[in-house]
Structures are given as C-alpha cells and as structure tokens.
Amino acid sequence: MTQTKQPLLHVENLKQHFKISRKFTTKAVDGISFDIYEGETYGLVGESGSGKSTTGRALIRLYDPTDGKIIFDGHDISGKLSKEDESFLRTNMQMIFQDPMACLNPRRKVSQIIAEGLEIHHLCKSKKEVDEKVSRILDKVGLSAEQGTRFPHQFSGGQRQRVGIARALVMNPKLVIADECISALDVSIQAQVVNMMKDLQDELGTTYLFIAHDLSMVKYISDRIGVMHLGHIVETGTTDEIFENPIHPYTKSLLSAIPHPNPVVEKKRVAITYDKDAQGVDYTKGTQHWLSDTHYVLATDEEFEKWNSK
Amino acid sequence: METVKRNKNDRVLYIRDLNISFKTAYGTVRAIRGVRLDLFKGETIAIVGESGSGKSVTVKTIMGILDSNGVIDSGQIVYHYTDKDGVEQEVDLVKMSQKDIRYKLCGKHIAMVFQDPMTSLDPTMTIGKQIMEPMREHYKISKEEAKTRVLKLLEEVGIDNPDKRFKQYPHELSGGMRQRVVIAIALACDPDVLICDEPTTALDVTIQAKILELIKDIQNKKGISVIYITHDLGVVAKVADYVAVMYAGRIVEKGKINEVFYDPRHPYTWGLLSSMPDTDTNSRRLFAIPGSPPNLMERVEGDAFALRNPYALNIDYKEEPPMYDVGGQHRVASWLADPRAPKVQLPAELVEKLEKMKKEAFKDDTN
Numbered sequence: 284m285t286q287t288k289q290p291l292l293h294v295e296n297l298k299q300h301f302k303i304s305r306k307f308t309t310k311a312v313d314g315i316s317f318d319i320y321e322g323e324t325y326g327l328v329g330e331s332g333s334g335k336s337t338t339g340r341a342l343i344r345l346y347d348p349t350d351g352k353i354i355f356d357g358h359d360i361s362g363k364l365s366k367e368d369e370s371f372l373r374t375n376m377q378m379i380f381q382d383p384m385a386c387l388n389p390r391r392k393v394s395q396i397i398a399e400g401l402e403i404h405h406l407c408k409s410k411k412e413v414d415e416k417v418s419r420i421l422d423k424v425g426l427s428a429e430q431g432t433r434f435p436h437q438f439s440g441g442q443r444q445r446v447g448i449a450r451a452l453v454m455n456p457k458l459v460i461a462d463e464c465i466s467a468l469d470v471s472i473q474a475q476v477v478n479m480m481k482d483l484q485d486e487l488g489t490t491y492l493f494i495a496h497d498l499s500m501v502k503y504i505s506d507r508i509g510v511m512h513l514g515h516i517v518e519t520g521t522t523d524e525i526f527e528n529p530i531h532p533y534t535k536s537l538l539s540a541i542p543h544p545n546p547v548v549e550k551k552r553v554a555i556t557y558d559k560d561a562q563g564v565d566y567t568k569g570t571q572h573w574l575s576d577t578h579y580v581l582a583t584d585e586e587f588e589k590w591n592s593k
Numbered sequence: 594m595e596t597v598k599r600n601k602n603d604r605v606l607y608i609r610d611l612n613i614s615f616k617t618a619y620g621t622v623r624a625i626r627g628v629r630l631d632l633f634k635g636e637t638i639a640i641v642g643e644s645g646s647g648k649s650v651t652v653k654t655i656m657g658i659l660d661s662n663g664v665i666d667s668g669q670i671v672y673h674y675t676d677k678d679g680v681e682q683e684v685d686l687v688k689m690s691q692k693d694i695r696y697k698l699c700g701k702h703i704a705m706v707f708q709d710p711m712t713s714l715d716p717t718m719t720i721g722k723q724i725m726e727p728m729r730e731h732y733k734i735s736k737e738e739a740k741t742r743v744l745k746l747l748e749e750v751g752i753d754n755p756d757k758r759f760k761q762y763p764h765e766l767s768g769g770m771r772q773r774v775v776i777a778i779a780l781a782c783d784p785d786v787l788i789c790d791e792p793t794t795a796l797d798v799t800i801q802a803k804i805l806e807l808i809k810d811i812q813n814k815k816g817i818s819v820i821y822i823t824h825d826l827g828v829v830a831k832v833a834d835y836v837a838v839m840y841a842g843r844i845v846e847k848g849k850i851n852e853v854f855y856d857p858r859h860p861y862t863w864g865l866l867s868s869m870p871d872t873d874t875n876s877r878r879l880f881a882i883p884g885s886p887p888n889l890m891e892r893v894e895g896d897a898f899a900l901r902n903p904y905a906l907n908i909d910y911k912e913e914p915p916m917y918d919v920g921g922q923h924r925v926a927s928w929l930a931d932p933r934a935p936k937v938q939l940p941a942e943l944v945e946k947l948e949k950m951k952k953e954a955f956k957d958d959t960n
C-alpha cells in the first residue's frame with residue numbers, strides 16, 4: 284500500500300481525558316497519532332482499559348476531545364463542529380457496538396431500526412427509496428425480508444449483530460468503527476460475521492476501524508494494526524510487521540498471550556510478562572521510532588536500541 | 594505431560610442419560626438430550642459447543658440452580674464425596690431437591706465461577722466480607738481465624754496487598770481482579786469440584802492467561818476437578834485433559850484432548866476447528882459452518898447436525914446416530930463412524946491445519 288495518498292482519517296496527538304475529581308484525571312487516551320487509508324482495515328488492540336473504545340467514541344465525537352487533531356476526509360472534526368461538518372460526520376462515519384441487543388430498540392421492527400438513520404438525516408427522497416435501501420442491505424447481510432419484520436429479541440446473537448451491521452452500512456458510510464463487534468459471539472458465528480464484513484468491504488469499499496482484544500481475529504481481518512496500552516499507541520505497523528517483527532515488549536507480551544488451539548504446544552507455553560513500571564518505561568517520554576514507512580514504535584532512544592537489538 | 598488416569602474408583606461425578614426440557618409459552622424446549630459424561634479426580638474437562646447447545650444448563654443442573662421452568666425428564670447425576678465426618682457418600686443429584694443440593698453441596702463441595710464477575714459479587718459488601726461469610730458458615734470458625742484464611746486465599750489467587758483489598762468494594766477493582774475475587778469465593782470452602790462457565794470471556798488475553806494459570810496452579814496444589822465451559826478452543830487446548838463437544842443438547846464427540854484435537858471425527862468438530870482463525874495462516878476467508886442450529890422446540894429427526902453437514906448420509910435424516918467407540922477414550926456420535934459408512938475425506942484445509950498442528954506438537958519426539 285502506498286502511503287503517499289491522503290488518508291481517509293488522520294489522527295494527530297489525540298487526547299481524551301476525563302476529570303474524575305478536582306485532583307484526579309483519567310488520561311484514557313493520551314496523545315495518539317495514526318492514519319487510516321480508504322478501503323483498508325485498521326485494527327486497534329490492547330488490554331482492557333487501554334483506551335480503545337474511548338478512541339472510537341472520540342473519533343465519532345460522542346466526546347469533545349481534550350486535545351489533538353482529527354481530519355476526516357478533508358474535514359476537521361476535532362473542534363466545535365459546524366453544521367455541515369456535523370452532518371457530514373453523522374452520515375459518513377458509523378459505529379457498530381459490542382452488544383447489539385443493548386443498542387437496538389426492542390419495540391421497533393428490524394427494518395424500522397435499519398431505516399432510522401436514513402430518515403433522521405433525510406438521505407432519501409421517498410419512502411419507497413428508504414424501503415429499497417433497507418431491503419438491499421438486509422439481503423447483503425444475509426437476512427430475509429421476512430426477518431426484517433421481526434423484533435430484535437427474535438434473533439440469535441449472530442443475526443442481531445448482522446442487524447447492527449446493516450444499520451451502520453445502510454448509510455453507505457466511508458468509515459465504520461467496529462468496537463468489539465464479534466467478541467460476544469461464538470467461533471462459528473464470528474467467522475460468518477467477519478466473512479460478511481470482508482465481502483461488504485470488497486464490494487462497497489468501506490473502511491474499517493476494527494477494535495478488539497482477540498488478536499487472532501484482528502490478524503485475520505486487518506491490513507494494519509495499532510497496539511494500545513494505557514492511552515498510548517505503543518506500536519503500529521502492517522499486520523505482518525506486528526506479528527512477524529514485534530519490537531515493543533508490550534506487543535510481544537500481548538502476542539504471547541494468544542492461546543493456540545494446539546493442546547501439546549499450548550500446555551508447555553508460558554506467556555511473556557510485561558511490567559512497564561518494573562522496566563522503568565514512561566510512555567510520555569517516548570517518541571516515534573520508525574522501522575519502515577509503515578512501522579513505528581513508541582520508545583526513548585535507549586529503549587529502542589535495547590528492544591530492537593533482541 | 595502426565596494425564597489423569599480415568600479409573601472408575603477415582604470418579605467424582607458421573608452423568609448418565611440426562612434429559613432436560615423447559616416449558617415455555619410457545620412449547621417445550623428439549624435442551625438436554627441424553628448426556629453422558631464422567632469427571633475424575635484431579636482432572637480438567639472442557640465442554641465446548643455453539644451458543645445454545647446446552648453447556649450452561651448441564652452445569653446449572655449439577656449446581657441445583659436449574660431455572661424454575663426446567664424439568665429433569667430422566668437420568669442420573671451421581672456425585673461421590675467425603676463428608677465432613679470423613680464418611681464417603683454417593684448421592685444422585687437428580688433425586689435431591691434443588692434446595693438440598695444448594696444447602697448441602699454447593700459452595701462446599703461443588704463451586705462455580707460465572708462469566709461476569711460483577712453479577713456474582715455483591716456491590717454493597719467489601720470483598721473480604723464476601724469471602725469470609727460462606728467460610729465461617731461452613732467451618733464454624735471465629736472471625737479472626739476466617740480473616741487469616743481469607744488473606745491467605747487472596748494472596749493465593751494473586752491479589753497484592755490483601756490487607757488493603759480486604760476492605761475494598763467490587764467497583765474499586767479492575768475486571769481481572771474481580772474475577773480473582775470470584776475465584777477466591779469459589780475456593781473459600783475447599784470444594785472438590787470447580788465449575789467455570791466462560792470464566793475469561795469478559796477478560797482480555799493477558800489477564801485471561803493469568804487467570805487460567807492461576808486455576809491450574811490451585812488445581813495442582815489441591816487436587817480438585819475442574820469443568821470448564823468455553824467456546825474458545827485455544828483456552829480448551831491450554832487447560833483441558835478431556836473434552837466434550839456439545840451440539841443441540843447432545844454430546845457429539847468426546848475424548849482425551851489430543852484425541853479430539855488431532856484426530857477429530859465429528860463433522861461439527863471439523864467445522865469448529867476449521868472456523869478458528871489461527872495466527873499463522875494467511876488464507877483470505879475464514880471457514881464458517883453454514884446455517885444455524887436447529888430449533889429445539891421441534892422434534893429433531895435423525896442427526897441434529899444433518900442440515901448443516903456437507904457429509905450427511907441418508908440415514909442422518911432419519912435416525913439419530915449412537916455413540917461409537919473409536920479407540921482409547923475417544924467416542925463419537927456420527928454415522929460416519931459406522932463400519933458400513935463410506936470413507937469420507939476431511940476438508941483439505943483442515944487436513945493441512947491438523948498436519949501442521951501435529952508437526953509443531955510432536956517435533957521434539959522425532960529427533
């Protein structure tokens with residue numbers, strides 16, 4: 284992939300802090316930078332509490348970012364939003380959530396839920412056009428017209444997740460943020476949903492920000508990956524770079540913790556532990572050290588020297 | 594790796610021909626259909642299978658917490674233990690009232706860890722108190738003695754500063770920490786069977802690895818038997834000695850972990866193993882088992898998996914297959930295991946995957 288073209292999403296030094304009390308602030312996201320290019324999938328991984336969801340929510344402007352710049356398809360969406368920018372954002376960026384049941388109105392039929400966004404943003408000229416779009420997207424995500432007339436609770440988990448995806452994709456967004464959208468599903472259904480997301484990407488050219496803690500699935504779906512820890516992106520690179528040549532000790536420990544379905548190997552393997560404080564690592568002191576034009580590690584010069592030589 | 598010898602005298606629990614159904618407004622759901630399973634002392638078994646296949650119902654029955662609309666239609670769950678006077682006891686849980694099971698056995702002899710730690714902790718009580726209470730009731734010990742034990746237990750489950758943690762409330766702890774507290778509560782009365790229903794799905798891989806190692810550790814020290822329910826085959830590979838694969842209320846394949854993982858015999862198990870993305874292939878598409886599981890409200894004709902099974906034989910649509918012995922501990926409920934069945938070729942990608950797994954697993958043995 285050539286990196287010379289304009290990214291669809293450019294994030295620079297994004298910070299999202301939460302003031303908990305007068306004395307205490309949680310720095311959920313503390314100065315992260317990355318780009319996402321059109322048509323690709325960028326995976327964001329990291330342990331619980333590392334700031335992945337907060338990043339997603341800040342991008343789609345459920346929060347007001349504390350600091351930093353977000354350029355989305357040429358629009359600066361980091362500060363106060365103008366009316367046009369707001370409407371551009373609401374129609375072109377969509378989010379799919381972890382628990383589909385929690386965000387689907389139980390009293391509305393699935394087809395109504397999917398049509399909601401189109402109606403709110405007046406994206407169609409007529410009711411007929413709305414209906415057509417809804418039935419086309421239902422078909423794309425593998426649900427029948429009859430299923431469109433059912434209520435969310437009448438579906439299995441995997442089917443509900445399809446509804447969530449249909450609702451996001453019917454808007455024909457440029458960017459979809461998928462936050463742990465398959466974590467609650469079991470393996471065989473995860474595979475169905477991931478395959479479907481890939482097919483839709485091939486067909487519609489949608490760009491994904493795929494947030495998850497299951498690294499094997501992230502590896503499978505992503506072109507590039509960002510590894511987050513405590514509000515910082517400690518390493519980013521193409522999927523191959525991250526899996527074949529991880530540099531940051533946190534990335535290494537994360538990769539070593541993935542259980543493999545191979546009993547003999549798995550029973551002998553011990554995960555690599557990483558203790559940032561014991562190793563004296565301070566993320567705010569690190570800078571981006573580039574290994575290729577796609578792969579960087581957050582480190583001080585000495586840390587980089589040390590980590591890269593092993 | 595030494596595995597547990599599955600010797601009849603060391604059997605802690607056995608389930609025979611268990612059938613359970615639920616009465617609902619729309620009809621009867623036949624959730625468990627003829628489950629047979631053994632649990633031996635010191636052994637870890639894993640139950641895997643698609644959502645809705647009956648994993649939780651099976652273990653809830655053991656715990657005496659079957660939902661009130663559930664009925665045990667037939668079967669036996671025999672539990673063997675030593676009571677507090679040192680006398681060996683054998684009881685059929687199916688014949689006991691749910692209340693009796695909970696009062697006499699749960700927490701003390703059989704304990705359970707649930708998926709979401711927050712639902713099994715009381716938000717208004719300090720964690721110290723939550724661990725101490727069942728302990729004091731069971732052992733009839735003083736507050737001081739109980740506290741000493743709790744602090745030791747907290748340390749055992751890997752919680753630092755037990756003194757300080759003792760006084761904290763659940764919301765003040767991180768997810769991984771809370772799950773450790775839940776494990777501590779489960780272990781408070783030294784049970785001999787520990788049941789973990791998706792204990793780590795809510796946790797990320799790093800914490801998950803630590804919790805799994807913790808349970809293994811405790812098991813080695815105390816010789817308890819563990820039943821894991823999970824849909825993560827990586828977790829199964831890591832912890833289990835023995836595995837049972839469930840589909841639509843039945844166990845369709847079971848055996849020692851290596852038998853099932855390196856030589857799977859049931860088409861559903863093939864599907865499960867194929868759909869797991871493994872970190873070292875770069876194939877473009879994941880394998881997905883087509884279709885969805887059958888509605889257990891309707892009578893299942895023949896093999897419940899037949900409609901999703903590309904290898905289905907004619908008989909699969911007519912008659913339910915019996916459990917075939919395919920050597921060792923390995924059993925499979927599939928007509929393909931019948932000597933009269935045609936030989937089928939596994940999907941090529943799976944064959945390749947299995948070969949690779951075996952090569953990686955046994956590479957040290959060949960040289």
Ligand SMILES: Nc1ncnc2c1ncn2[C@@H]1O[C@H](COP(=O)(O)OP(=O)(O)OP(=O)(O)O)[C@@H](O)[C@H]1O
Binds near residue numbers: 310336338
């Ligand atoms: N609205 C909020 N107010 C205060 N603190 C918050 C808020 N949202 C998130 N946080 C804190 O910010 C940190 C990052 O949380 P976030 O939800 O982004 O993590 P995550 O990486 O998505 O984790 P998980 O994998 O568990 O979903 C956590 O310490 C969390 O407690």
Ligand SMILES: Nc1ncnc2c1ncn2[C@@H]1O[C@H](COP(=O)(O)OP(=O)(O)OP(=O)(O)O)[C@@H](O)[C@H]1O
Binds near residue numbers: 616622647661663
């Ligand atoms: N109280 C109930 N009333 C009616 N049906 C029930 C009840 N409890 C469980 N069932 C049904 O019994 C079947 C088995 O459910 P169970 O909870 O054991 O599945 P599971 O294998 O644990 O799935 P999961 O992986 O989603 O937890 C399902 O079809 C479920 O809908």
Ligand SMILES: [Mg+2]
Binds near residue numbers: 337463
């Ligand atoms: Mg999150």
Ligand SMILES: [Mg+2]
Binds near residue numbers: 648649790
């Ligand atoms: Mg369950």
